Amino acid sequence: MDLKEAIYTRRAVREFTTETVDQRTIRQLIDAAMQAPSAVNEQPWSFSVVRNKAVLAQISREAKAYMLRNPPTGMPSYHLRELVSDPHFDILYRAPVLIVISSVTNNQWAIENCSLAAENLMLAACAAGLGTCWIGFAQTWLGTPDGKATIKLPMNYAPVAPIIVGHPKMAPPPVPRKAPEIRWIDS
Numbered sequence: 001m002d003l004k005e006a007i008y009t010r011r012a013v014r015e016f017t018t019e020t021v022d023q024r025t026i027r028q029l030i031d032a033a034m035q036a037p038s039a040v041n042e043q044p045w046s047f048s049v050v051r052n053k054a055v056l057a058q059i060s061r062e063a064k065a066y067m068l069r070n071p072p073t074g075m076p077s078y079h080l081r082e083l084v085s086d087p088h089f090d091i092l093y094r095a096p097v098l099i100v101i102s103s104v105t106n107n108q109w110a111i112e113n114c115s116l117a118a119e120n121l122m123l124a125a126c127a128a129g130l131g132t133c134w135i136g137f138a139q140t141w142l143g144t145p146d147g148k149a150t151i152k153l154p155m156n157y158a159p160v161a162p163i164i165v166g167h168p169k170m171a172p173p174p175v176p177r178k179a180p181e182i183r184w185i186d187s
């Protein structure tokens with residue numbers, strides 16, 4: 001798959017087969033992530049790879065409970081409450097792998113650096129026939145002391161991009177894009 005095809009066919013995947021993803025493949029995705037640019041070439045990221053099913057289930061459970069106690073801004077609370085109150089709703093969509101890209105906290109461009117690495121990882125996964133989805137719902141709890149301990153993250157790191165990875169059950173349909181706001185400044 002060439003770059004253009006990966007960019008245009010990558011979709012958020014939320015349904016996976018039960019097939020696992022091996023460590024070698026995950027290493028290749030991390031290598032692709034690390035080719036991203038970073039401010040002052042600091043490469044301040046780290047990668048927590050969760051494949052343990054019990055830990056994946058724990059992260060979903062804890063993150064949902066945390067969101068009920070601390071509703072995020074910008075989402076209607078009734079919708080959130082309904083979703084995260086559902087014991088059958090797995091915020092990680094039963095994916096076999098969660099890769100959390102984190103950054104040292106004393107980096108001014110932590111979010112930018114990790115987000116660039118995240119997009120590289122998602123495109124590389126797409127090119128390898130894998131599906132991914134960035135799970136913002138998991139981020140806040142993963143940033144708590146309990147969350148960091150669960151993904152073996154030192155206290156001076158903060159999670160930025162929790163990304164699930166797995167073999168897609170089906171190819172999700174295209175998601176329409178809005179027309180771009182372009183301001184040409186030519187003269």
Ligand SMILES: Cc1cc2nc3c(=O)[nH]c(=O)nc-3n(C[C@H](O)[C@H](O)[C@H](O)COP(=O)(O)O)c2cc1C
Nearest residue numbers: 010011012013014091133134135136137138172175
């Ligand atoms: C920062 C960020 C957070 C996201 N959080 C979630 C999430 O918690 N759960 C989810 O199902 N999708 C999440 N997504 C996926 C978006 O919903 C998805 O990318 C968007 O609907 C566009 O679809 P596409 O990725 O297939 O183009 C997130 C995406 C981003 C970039």
